[in-house]
Amino acid sequence: MKKHILIVGSGFSGMWSAISAARLAALQNSDELGITVLSPAPELRVRPRFYEENVSGFVAPLTELFTELNIVHLEGSAECIDTKGKTVSWRDKHGRTTVTGYDRLILATGSQAKRPPIAGLAEFAFDIDQLESAQVLERHLDALSAQPSTPARNTVVVCGGGFTGIELATELPARLRARFGEDTKTKVIVVERGAVAGGRYSEALRDVITEASAALGVEWRLNAGVDAIDAEGVTLKSGERIASATVIWTAGVQAHPLTQQLDAERDGQSRLRVNETLQIPGLPDVYATGDTAHARTDDEGNTALMTCQHAIQLGKFAGHNAAASLLNIEPYPYRQVNYVTCLDLGGWGAVYSEGWDQQVKSVRQEAKKIKIAITNELIYPPAADRKVAFAAADPLAKFV
Template sequence: MKQHILILGAGFSGMWSALSAARLLDKNNRSDISVSVLAPQAELRVRPRFYEPEVHTMKAALDELFAAVGVNFIKGSAQTIDTTNKRISYNDNQGQPNHVTYDRLILATGSSVARPALPGVNQFAFDVDQIEQAAKLESHIKALANQPDSAARNTVVVAGGGFTGIETATEMPERLRAALGNDAKIRVVIVDRGQQIGAALGENISPIIAQATSELGVEWRLGTAVTGIDADGVTLSDGQRIEAKTVVWTVGVRASSLTEQIAGERDNHGRLHVDANLKVMGQADIFATGDVAYAATDDQGNYALMTCQHAIALGRSSGNNAAASLLDVAPIPYSQEKYVTCLDLGQWGAVYTEGWDRQVKLVKDEGKQLKTQINTQWIYPPVADRAIALAAADPLIPVVA
C-alpha cells in the first residue's frame, strides 16, 4: 500500500506544498508515495487582491496543474484531525461525512479575519478576507447608486489602519466614483487605534502613506476604535459617530481553528510552533505551513508573517520536507531572509520597501508598476506543465531575489 502525504488546504502554502512534495518524489523516482490535497475547491483564491474590484475573477483553477504533476485532489471540508490514528474526517462535496488517512500531514488551512464581539459587526460589517465576502462588498458598492443621495450613502468607514485596511481604503475613492459618479461627495475614513498614520508599517513608510491618503482625500481617525456598527454608521470609542452605509472590517487575523486539534504550542494568532523543517513541535508526522505556522525566517529573530510572500516559501519547504521524511533524505531547513513589502495606494500609486525596517525603494508610478506585476503575474500558479511546475517548486528558489 502506498504511503500518503495529505495536505489540508489549496491556498498559496497548500498548492506549493503539493508541488514541492511531488517534485522531490519525482527527483527520487518514487511512485510508491502519493500526494493529495483536500480542500473545498480545486482553485487558488488570490486573497491578496480581494481589496480590488472584479473580485470574482481573482482565482485560478488547479485541476490541470495537479493532474500534470500527479497530485490527487479530494473535494471536501476537513472537520476533525485524529492524530493518534492519522485520520482526517471531512464532509465531501455532497455534504456527506467521509475520511482519509495519512502518513504525513501538512496543515495549510490558512487564516481568517477575527471579528470581535461588538454590536452589529456580524450583521453590518463587510470584509475582504474571503472571496465570497469581498464579492458581497462589491455588489453592495455597485448598489449604492440605487439609494437616495446622502452623506451616509457616500461614506465608507474602514476599521483598521494596517496593510489590508490601507489598501482597501485607498482603492475606495475610485470604486465609489465608479458607482456613484464623479460628482458624488464621497468620503472614506480609516479608524485606527494607532497614534500615527500607518504606524503598524513603520516610521519609514508612514510619511508616504500620510501623503498618499491626504492626496486621495482619505481621512484618518487615530487613537480610537469602532465600538458599534448599525445599518447607518459606526460609533467610536471616543463617543463620536460617523454616518456610513458601508463599513469594512480589517482588524485582526486568526489561524484556522483546525490548529486547535493538534497538540502543540501556539502564538497569539493561533499559529503552531514549528521547527526549522516546519514540523510541528512535539508531532512526529505533522507539518504546518503558511498562516498556521509560527516559523523563524532567519537567525535574527524574525518570524514569517501571515502573507502570500511567506506562504509561498513556507509551502515549498513544507512539501519538500514532508516528502523527505518519508524518503529518508536530508530536509532543507526553511529560510527566508529577504523581506519586502509593496503597498497599493490606489490611484496615487504604491510604495515598495525592502528589509524588516522597510527601507523605501520605489514610490508612486514605479511602485504601482511593480505592484501590478506582483498582483497579476508573480503570485499566480505555474502553468500546467509537469517539468515547469515541478521546477518552480524548488524550496531553494527565493520568492524575492
C-alpha cells in the same frame, strides 16, 4: 503500498506544498508517494487581490496542474484531525463524511478575520476576508448607486489600518467615483487604534502612506476604537458617530480554527509553533505551513508574517520536507531571509520597500508596476507543465 502525504488546504501554502512534494519525488525517481490535497474546490483564491474591483475573477483553477503532476484532489472540508490514528475526517458538498489516512499531514488551512465581540459587527459590517464576503461587499457598493445621494451613502468606514485596510481604503475613492460619478463628494475614513497611520511600518513607509492618503482624500481617525456598528453607521469609543451605509472590518486575522484541535503550542494568532523543518513539536508526522505556522525566517529573530510572500515559501519547504521524511532524505531548514513590502495605494500609486527595516526603494507608478507584477503574475499558480512547475517549486530558488 504508497506512503501518503495529505495536504489540507489549496491556498498558496497548500498548493505549493503539493507541487514541492511532487517535485522531490520526481527528482528521486520515486513512485512511492501519493500526494492528496483536500479543499472545498481545486482552485487557488488570490486573496491578496480581494480589495480590488471584480473580485470574482481572482480565482485560479488547479485541476490541470494537479493532473499533470499526479496530485489527487479531494473536494471537501476537513472537520476532525486524529493525530494518533493519523486520519482526517472531512465532509463533501453533499454532507457526506469520509475518513482519509495519512503518513504525513500538512496543515495549510490559512487564516480568517478576527472578529471581536463588538455590538453589530456580525450583523452590519462587511469584510473582504473571503471571496464570498468580498463579493457581498461589491454587490452592496453596486446597489448604492441606485440610492439617493446622502452623506451616509457616500461615506465608507474602514475599521483597521493594517495592510489590508490601507490597500482597500486607498482603492475605494476610485471605486466610489466609478459608481457615483466624478462630481459626487465621497468620503473614506480609516478607524485605527494606533497613534499614527501605518504605525506597524517604518517611518519612511508611514510618510508615504500619509502623503498618499492626503492626496486621495482618505481620512484617518487615530487612537480610535469601535464601540458599535449598526445599519446606519459606526459609533467610536470616543462617542463620535459616523453615518455610513458601508462599514468594513479589516482589523486583524487569526489562524483557521482547525489548529485548535492539535495538542500543540500556539501564538497569539492561533498559529502553531513549528521547528525549523516546519514540523509541530511532539507531532513529527504533522507539518504546519502558511498562515497556520509560527515559523522563524532567519537567525535574527524574525518570524514569517501572514502574507502570501511567506505562505508561498513556507509551502515549498513544507512539501519538500514532508516528502523528504518519507524518502529518507535530509530536510531543508526553513529560511526566508529576504523580505519586501509592496503596498498598493490606489490612484496615487504604490510603495515598495526592502528589508525588515522597510527601506523605501520606489513609490508611485514605478512601485505600482512592481505591485502589478507581483499580484498579477508572481503569486499565481505555475503553468500545468512539469518542468515549469517543478522549477518554481524549488525551496532554495530565489523568490523575492
